[in-house]
Amino acid sequence: MLRSLHIENIAVVERADVQFRAGLNVLTGETGAGKSIVIDALYAVTGGRTSRELVRTGADKCLAAAVFDADAAGAWCEENGVEPEDGQLIVQRTVAADGRGSCRVNGVPVTVAQLRALGALLVDIHGQNDGRQLLDESRHLDYLDAFASDGGQLAAYQAAYEAYLANEREIERLSLDDDTRRRLAESLEYRVQELEKAALKAGEEAELEERSALLRNGEKLREAAEGAYTALYGDEGSAVELAGQARGWLSRARGWSADLAAADDTLTEAVSLLQDAAERVRDVWDSLDFSPEEFDRVEGRLAQLRRLEKKFSAPDEAGLITLYEESSARLAEIEYGDEALEKLRQKRQTLIDGCQKAAATLTKVRQRAGRALAERVEKELTELSMPSVRFVTELEAMDGAPGFGPKGADKVRFLMSANAGEEPRSIARAASGGELSRIMLALKTVFGQSDPVPTAVFDEIDTGVSGVAASRVGEKLALTGRHRQVLCVSHLPQIAAMADSQYRIEKSERQGRTYTTVDELDRAGRRREIARLIGGDNITETTTASAEEQLAAADAWKQKLP
Numbered sequence: 001m002l003r004s005l006h007i008e009n010i011a012v013v014e015r016a017d018v019q020f021r022a023g024l025n026v027l028t029g030e031t032g033a034g035k036s037i038v039i040d041a042l043y044a045v046t047g048g049r050t051s052r053e054l055v056r057t058g059a060d061k062c063l064a065a066a067v068f069d070a071d072a073a074g075a076w077c078e079e080n081g082v083e084p085e086d087g088q089l090i091v092q093r094t095v096a097a098d099g100r101g102s103c104r105v106n107g108v109p110v111t112v113a114q115l116r117a118l119g120a121l122l123v124d125i126h127g128q129n130d131g132r133q134l135l136d137e138s139r140h141l142d143y144l145d146a147f148a149s150d151g152g153q154l155a156a157y158q159a160a161y162e163a164y165l166a167n168e169r170e171i172e173r174l175s176l177d178d179d180t181r182r183r184l185a186e187s188l189e190y191r192v193q194e195l196e197k198a199a200l201k202a203g204e205e206a207e208l209e210e211r212s213a214l215l216r217n218g219e220k221l222r223e224a225a226e227g228a229y230t231a232l233y234g235d236e237g238s239a240v241e242l243a244g245q246a247r248g249w250l251s252r253a254r255g256w257s258a259d260l261a262a263a264d265d266t267l268t269e270a271v272s273l274l275q276d277a278a279e280r281v282r283d284v285w286d287s288l289d290f291s292p293e294e295f296d297r298v299e300g301r302l303a304q305l306r307r308l309e310k311k312f313s314a315p316d317e318a319g320l321i322t323l324y325e326e327s328s329a330r331l332a333e334i335e336y337g338d339e340a341l342e343k344l345r346q347k348r349q350t351l352i353d354g355c356q357k358a359a360a361t362l363t364k365v366r367q368r369a370g371r372a373l374a375e376r377v378e379k380e381l382t383e384l385s386m387p388s389v390r391f392v393t394e395l396e397a398m399d400g401a402p403g404f405g406p407k408g409a410d411k412v413r414f415l416m417s418a419n420a421g422e423e424p425r426s427i428a429r430a431a432s433g434g435e436l437s438r439i440m441l442a443l444k445t446v447f448g449q450s451d452p453v454p455t456a457v458f459d460e461i462d463t464g465v466s467g468v469a470a471s472r473v474g475e476k477l478a479l480t481g482r483h484r485q486v487l488c489v490s491h492l493p494q495i496a497a498m499a500d501s502q503y504r505i506e507k508s509e510r511q512g513r514t515y516t517t518v519d520e521l522d523r524a525g526r527r528r529e530i531a532r533l534i535g536g537d538n539i540t541e542t543t544t545a546s547a548e549e550q551l552a553a554a555d556a557w558k559q560k561l562p
Helices: 035-045 071-080 112-122 128-135 137-148 151-174 178-197 204-216 218-234 239-253 258-287 292-311 317-335 337-383 433-448 467-480 493-497 523-535 541-559
Strands: 002-010 013-019 024-029 061-069 088-096 101-105 108-110 123-126 390-397 410-417 455-459 485-489 501-510 513-520
Touching (some): 002 035, 013 035, 024 035, 035 123, 035 455, 035 485, 035 501, 061 071, 088 112, 112 123, 137 433, 204 292, 239 258, 337 390, 337 433, 433 455, 467 485, 467 493, 493 523, 493 541, 501 523, 523 541
Parallel strands (some): 024 485, 024 501, 455 485
Antiparallel strands (some): 002 013, 002 061, 061 088, 088 101, 101 108, 390 410, 501 513
């Protein structure tokens, strides 16, 4: 869960520290006080997109830092070389006034992509964008698949679909008109003949370059080898002869001195090494038999290889060999293309049958999941003061050939009717703003029961909600807070009263600058804040009593929870 959040120079917040608790944490405050800034800071520190506009006017940079329990991120820490400290992760994100930034986790620099992957394991932020996604019917299939946990069936279908696509791509590749086929065959045949005539051999160019260097320096090599051999062995007073004489003197005296005996042994080894070196030099000298004809032949072959490499944009002769093999294979495909194309077309129906079979299995899974999802969502919405709601998961077969796509053969839409007697329609047409908020909360509640992310954040979840519906939303959030940490920005007293911890976000002006503070409220502070939510600035004994009544009712309701 999220333990604390530090905000520095973000928008109108100069500096703020918030200690969050388990359960339902509610943030309240006047419109424009900066409630969204807390969510923006949390969004930034979990890898969300940021910009220089986030930086407070006059500051060089802004900083968001959060402390999380590391339980949900063990695999990420191991993969990214981050060691939790006392079971916690300290995540920091800075953004400079020029737009540049940095990210650190427990002091280890990470990329924004790494931070985003970590954030997805720690916090699930739900805002107004979720409502837009709910209205986007192209996303409904993904919602249903997430609920169905049909990963195995979906993976099996996608494997069959990819095989079908690969076969289609190959058919398209071989399906050439006669003129194109003729031109391509002529081009490939010319290339294959030229490369075949060159008799290419892997590693030949390196061998030729080495031999060319040897030939260019032949006289110098011969002179060096001759001089070295003469000095080592060929003349009177050579190294081998002198070393042998010295060894003869030492061998006479080795019995009288241990040091001379050791020197004699060393010299014996040295004589052997000198003789070996002389023999090697002689062998090289004997091999230095050069001719102008060989030099011309080597240089000519190198020039031929380099010309071919340049012509065909190949890095070396290995690239030319690969090009030759690929061109030969493609030429054979063209020459025998009709036969290969017929085999692919015969295979197509088998692959289509495989896709249809896998898609049918996937459809059955989705149909069962659709019925279960509708039942669960209706139950949640009934508890959110929508007793007459009908929620329908509509599955339709895809139109046209081949009747399936990347995700199967189904089109999925969520339909609903909010009132008795009305036919289910698209959510965008059937739901008001407040109903849409409750539908989103219901779906998030259903999906979240199997969600491993420990912290859920709701921003603007109470849009268009009031009265009894607001009380039900507050109860649902409090119930969710029993099995995961919940943060909620709200302006409704019914939701604030349900909080396990409540924070007031307040804006003030000092010396011409705007400042925002975040304070955790005690019981008296909560009573005053809820009274303000009820009656505005006109806080009276009546609104205060009403606030206390709502707090007491919320406490009594929560005490009945298991």
